[in-house]
Amino acid sequence: MGKRGMNRRDFLKLTGAGSLVAAAGGLGGALASPRWVWGATPSVKGPVKIGYQAILSGTLAGYGEFHKMGAVMAIEEINAKGGIAGVKVEMEFRDSTTKPDEAIKNARYFVDSWGADFLAGIDSSGQALALAPVMPQLDRVLMVTHGATEKLTEEFVFKKGVRQIFRNCMPTYNDGHGAAFLAKDFPAVKWATVSPKYEYGFTCWKMFQDSLKGLKPSAEFVAESFAPFGTTDFRSHINTIMDAKPDGLYSTEWAGELITFVKQGKEAGLFDKVKYVMFPVGAAMDVLEGLGKDMPDNIWVSARYFFQYPNSKENNDWVARFRKRWNHYPAYVSETGYSAIYAFKAAVEKAGSKDTKDVIAALEGMEQNCPAGKRVFRKEDHQAMYDVPWGQTKSDPNYPFKVMKEMKVIPAKEYFNRPPFEGPGTTPPFK
């Protein structure tokens, strides 16, 4: 079975020759410095194996590539500086597709056949939820770097005790609640939505409505239109919304569909008629770059990570290194993928072991300095809390795409749901 994984090792060796990265990689080490030096006797048996899966085929194939960029860069840096606790890191990357049974099969392959110590990735909420019941059997830490459903952490980690799952990516809380916190200050009263016709779309719209009603009782919700996955023609949905004459538009459409929606909305004059538009995942790099100057101005956008926030030395240096390595601005899943690998590093070195229960204990409550800022892994539900910016789109001569003007940050603790996630006082707004 020596042939297996050879491609992966060769690939890593080749890319590891990016010693340009290694030189500046000192910064990477500083971003997740262990509390004490593991020193002379590494107690961890190498190599540390990470099984990563993301979407590599079909309409969302770009996302898998973005994940890979972040994860590979992290591994190159770490290995160039001696690895995790003195041993090398290896990663195998698989196409998760969009199907839950593929995700489960890949996870089983990683753990039962390849011998993974850690699992990471997962783009789709549905896949994350389907994988959750299997994790106790597999008993490895899974760091979800994209799939955003709050059900994963609230129900499976907190309520059902699947302690193996962690998520370092911003969940639906920002898309739903965070947007409402911003919207409460807009003069817009009549809100409409064009959202994806699956759980993610329904959940975020409901969260937005519930929070906004609480924050601004005069808000009305006048129209909603849900577009199935794979919609390429949003015109009927746009017509529905325009017929209702809202003054606010909310949409959790994302990736390629958001690009198409914006283009077609522009053609119909949607953004001239509706002044307050919110795209909670509109500041994703693929959307901003895809639309270029076709992205209208003054749209309120956010993302699970935006390269201009925080405006700190660490983040700006990281973005520069990332651009040098890949000739791309980092997508948010590149940042979460990168940070996930470093989270494993920090946890293993803190615990002095790769054992799942030790790593879980190390990760709970852990603070990690990432390009996205400081992440704290909440003990109760293993969800990382960190801040993300909202801003209105504007042109900038330095970039071939629109960026945010005046980034507004609402602290995560103001809008994250709180344990025990049921009953009064668990959903925002909090007293």
Next chain:
Amino acid sequence: MQSYVHVILAGLSSGMFIWLVASGLTLIFGVLGVLNFAHGSFYMLGAYCSFTVLKYLGAGYWAGLLLGPLAVCAAGFVVERFFLRHVYRIALPYQLLLTFAFVLIFDNLVKIVWGGGALSPPSLSFLGGSVPILGRNFPVYNLFIIAVGPAVALLLWALLEKTWYGRIIRAASSDREMAASLGVRVPALFTGVFVFGTWLGALGGGLSVPYVGLLTPGMGETIIIEAFIVAVIGGLGSLKGAFVGALVIGVLSAFGTRFFPAFDMALTFILMGGVLLWRPQGLFGATR
């Protein structure tokens, strides 16, 4: 009123667009008796090739529309001449499987050559922009599509009914052996028709570049099912049927999405089921 007019316009443009894609599929089935599952892949390749001409060769959109689909004809030629030709006599499931294998291959090849990320073309200048119709903007390009649909239909009708070449195609499709015995080189003819059908599909892809505004490696998959449904409703093999079917589906879907959103995922399938239960051979299909 404005609402209804815009729904109809949206339905007309999406209907004519689907007709353009389905025309090649219908032609191939009507003449060769082959259900080409890979038609969606030719559509996708047409879009990607047009985009390449537009963006990387900097030649502009209309050059892309001209050259892109021509490039895809090479792929169509290879598929028919070296693979499909050998399975004509075999049962339908094997043909589907063969074309399905090509779907996998082409989808992956596109990802390898152009990358997995979605490609977004710049907005159109000529025929770009919108015009106000009853107070709401409607894209000029969609009006163009509404015009191109019947134009292509007319072209195909003229080709098949009024030209000598068309007569030979019709003869060969209704009776292969007879045509061959009269001196028609049937295999070459079939290759020609397949390539022409491929070109039509790729043209649809090229036209999709400003219409949809996004290119992804999976773009062939959704469109092929819609094209199939339209072709079946119209009666497999009937170009007139595909045209009418596309119109019907386009407009009804637009109304459905607008006024009965609960059903929109299944609407086209329900419509197809309804038509087939009423007329099992489709609207204009041949009764056996």
Next chain:
Amino acid sequence: MKAQTRNAVAAAVVLLALCAVPFLSGKFAIYLTMRIMLLGIFAVGYNLLLGQTGLLSFGHGAFYAAGAYGLGLFGVHVSTHPLLGVAAGVAAAVLLALLVGTLCVRHTEIYFAMLTLACGMMAFSFFWNAREITGGDDGLIGIVRAPVSLFGGIRMPIGKDEQFYFFVLFFFALSVWVAHRIRHSPFGLALAGIRENARRSEFAGVPVRRYRLAVFVLSGAFAGLAGSLEALLESNARPFMAHWTHSAEPILVSLLGGLSSLAGPLVGSAIFVAMREIIQRFTENWMLGFGVVLLVIIMGFRGGVVGTLSALFRKATAPGEG
């Protein structure tokens, strides 16, 4: 050796090998083998419709999903007993197949295929949209594998994969045996007659439409069984089980292995699952690899793998036999 004895011996060997898998292989291989068996159940039942009767259905995923959701919902509302759950799943699938079949068997060939496609996608849309009942696109999650309790107080746990494996194996063996009996029964022969020439069969007194409906429902039952077993294996039921791309899998697999034999769909299932796994270990471009392999098989092995191999075998042994 007579063909019948040869086949019986081969079947016994395969069964023995399957029993040995949990003791000799790693966890992932056990899992893959279970997936092969599930696909095999789906495909062998499906092939009664396709290979034996000549009807191409694109909607069987709906019955698979009915089996999965049937078991899941039964587990939530009535009882988590696995055998009862499987029975509930199969019953749900049979009912749905009866409904769809009655609607569709009036037509043949491509129109039958498109009608079943329509019905399957309507079922998909239902499972996706009826969020209150079916959990929407997330599906039913957290389906439990309770122990199997039988008369006499026997309780067999199936929570662990190594245990559940035998549960699946039992149903797999049962399905293959039932399919074999059907194929060789008078009913099965009549089906073959319908495939060859429906009109002549009708003249000969075979109630063609009723037989088509019967085999449609039977193949739906197999699909439902496979679906309920998958629900137990993966702990979930998902709308995509009803999608036409899932319905295409038994077609693909039967064509791969060969339509005309019992073993064809089973061999095809094994090849499909194993090949996909192997290709993925070498490259992320598994679609390309898979497509090329399919191409080679279609162009080279016209009767599917089993068909070609048995033709070769027959040629090799022909001189010796009378």
